[in-house]
Amino acid sequence: MKRVKLIYNPYSGENSILKDLDSIFQVYQQSGYTVEPFRISFEARIEEAVENITDEYDHIIIAGGDGTVNQVINIIKKMEIDLPIAILPTGTANDFATCLGMPKNISEACEQIISSQVKLIDLGKVNDKYFVNVASTGLFTDISQKTNVNLKNTIGKLAYYFGGIIEIPNFKRLQISVESEELKYDGHSLIIFAFNGKSAGNINIAYKSEPDDGLLDIVIVKAEIMTEALISFFKFLKKEHLENPKGVIYFRTDRLYLQCKEPISTDLDGEKGPNFPLDIQCIKGGLKILGYKKD
Numbered sequence: 001m002k003r004v005k006l007i008y009n010p011y012s013g014e015n016s017i018l019k020d021l022d023s024i025f026q027v028y029q030q031s032g033y034t035v036e037p038f039r040i041s042f043e044a045r046i047e048e049a050v051e052n053i054t055d056e057y058d059h060i061i062i063a064g065g066d067g068t069v070n071q072v073i074n075i076i077k078k079m080e081i082d083l084p085i086a087i088l089p090t091g092t093a094n095d096f097a098t099c100l101g102m103p104k105n106i107s108e109a110c111e112q113i114i115s116s117q118v119k120l121i122d123l124g125k126v127n128d129k130y131f132v133n134v135a136s137t138g139l140f141t142d143i144s145q146k147t148n149v150n151l152k153n154t155i156g157k158l159a160y161y162f163g164g165i166i167e168i169p170n171f172k173r174l175q176i177s178v179e180s181e182e183l184k185y186d187g188h189s190l191i192i193f194a195f196n197g198k199s200a201g202n203i204n205i206a207y208k209s210e211p212d213d214g215l216l217d218i219v220i221v222k223a224e225i226m227t228e229a230l231i232s233f234f235k236f237l238k239k240e241h242l243e244n245p246k247g248v249i250y251f252r253t254d255r256l257y258l259q260c261k262e263p264i265s266t267d268l269d270g271e272k273g274p275n276f277p278l279d280i281q282c283i284k285g286g287l288k289i290l291g292y293k294k295d
Contacts, residue, residue, distance in 0.1 A: 002058045004028065006037045007049045007072055009064035012091035017063050020090065020106040024061070027110040033058070040068065046075050059084040059290055061113070065091015066133050070269035073123070073287070074130050084288035086113040093270060096133035099197040099211060101293030113291035121211040123286030124196045124268075126278050131268035132287070134200050135280060137260065138174055138191035138221075173223040174264065180218075180256035185249060188223040192258065194280050195219065211292075214284035218256065220249040255281040 006024065008017050021037070028035045038049035049072075050060070060083050062072050069087055076083070088109050089097035103109045124131040173188040195206035195217040206217040258278040266273030 001032055001034045003034050003036060003056060004058050004061055005049065005053060006035050006061045006063065007040065007046065007068075008037065008062075008088075009040045009068040009091070012064040012068055017088075017090040020063075020088075023107045024063075024088070024110055027107055028114070031114045033114075035061075040064070046071055047079070050076055050079060050081055053081055053083065055083075057083055059086055059113075061086045061088060063088040063090045065093045065270065066095055067091070067093070067270035069096060069132055070130070070271045073132055077123075077130055082288070084118045084290045086290040093201065095199045095202065096197045096269070098199065098202075099133065099209075100289065100291060102291055109291065112293060116290050116292065119212070119289050119292040120285035121287050121289050121292065122196055122214060122216075123283045124194065124216060124280070125283055125286075126194075126266070126268060126280050127274040129268055129274055130286075131196065131273075133195070133197035133269050134206075135194040135266065135268050135273060135278075136192060136200065137258075137264055137266045137273075137278075138189060172262065175261045176220075177259040178218075178220065178256060180251075180253045182251045182253050183249070183256075185220070189220050190223045191219075191221045193217075193219040194256070196282065212285075213252075214282060215252040215254055216256075216280065216282045218249070218251050218253060222247050222249060253282075254284070255279075 008021070010018060025035055038044070040046060040049075053060070060072070060076070060081075062069050062085055068091060073085070076085070087097045087100065087102060088106055089102050089104060090106070094102075103112060124135055126135050173190065174192075176185070176187065176189050176192065178185040178192075193200065193205060195209045196211055198204050198206050198209045205219055209217040258276070258280060260276050266275070266278065
């Protein structure tokens with residue numbers, strides 16, 4: 001039988017994976033696979049899940065939110081493991097799984113993975129760390145890091161929005177410098193996004209992005225005039241900010257350099273990112289994926 005490794009986070013998405021484990025085993029076993037599970041915990045490092053993986057394995061299943069996916073991807077890249085991965089959307093935030101067209105029903109998602117062919121998609125990289133969905137800095141972007149784990153597990157996505165509201169009174173405009181072949185910008189900003197996927201917090205901010213075009217979609221909310229910045233947020237909700245980009249800078253690139261004078265953290269898929277300055281690049285075809293279903 002073909003072997004697959006299942007790495008799952010039991011704490012993601014209000015512990016939703018726990019009720020789906022048997023469904024995963026059932027679908028895979030019926031298709032001739034042996035599933036080897038690994039439960040992420042404080043006592044067990046994710047490195048332990050993949051340290052015995054060889055070419056005998058068919059692929060790696062990751063069950064969790066974007067942060068869990070990010071951790072696993074960074075480890076397998078560091079350990080030079082070149083197996084395809086498949087993502088089951090069982091976390092609080094499943095933005096990249098949504099971008100890949102994964103069904104929310106876990107049995108259907110498993111069937112979609114098993115019946116699919118390996119697809120090469122892009123992979124983002126910031127300095128020495130990777131991201132699959134979005135790299136960001138500024139307002140709201142470190143909410144996932146700051147939000148209490150128990151709160152996320154209790155009220156789900158609402159926890160991120162409550163966290164964002166708390167941050168607004170304390171936030172200051174960022175003085176940034178952006179340099180790429182396509183654009184140079186020195187000025188103030190509230191938020192900077194570099195998307196490989198399409199959404200953040202289930203809001204389709206980079207709705208023109210494709211995960212296999214060799215480019216990152218960059219969205220910068222300017223803050224020269226605060227009223228324009230607030231208007232930009234309303235445009236996000238109406239999906240008008242890329243067509244009528246007043247107060248918003250939008251472009252595509254395979255590499256950019258970003259500097260910020262303020263001591264603010266960066267975020268990669270909900271995980272803490274590296275310190276400034278940032279060398280942000282797109283690695284075309286950098287990740288083998290199963291289950292991809294384009295809209």
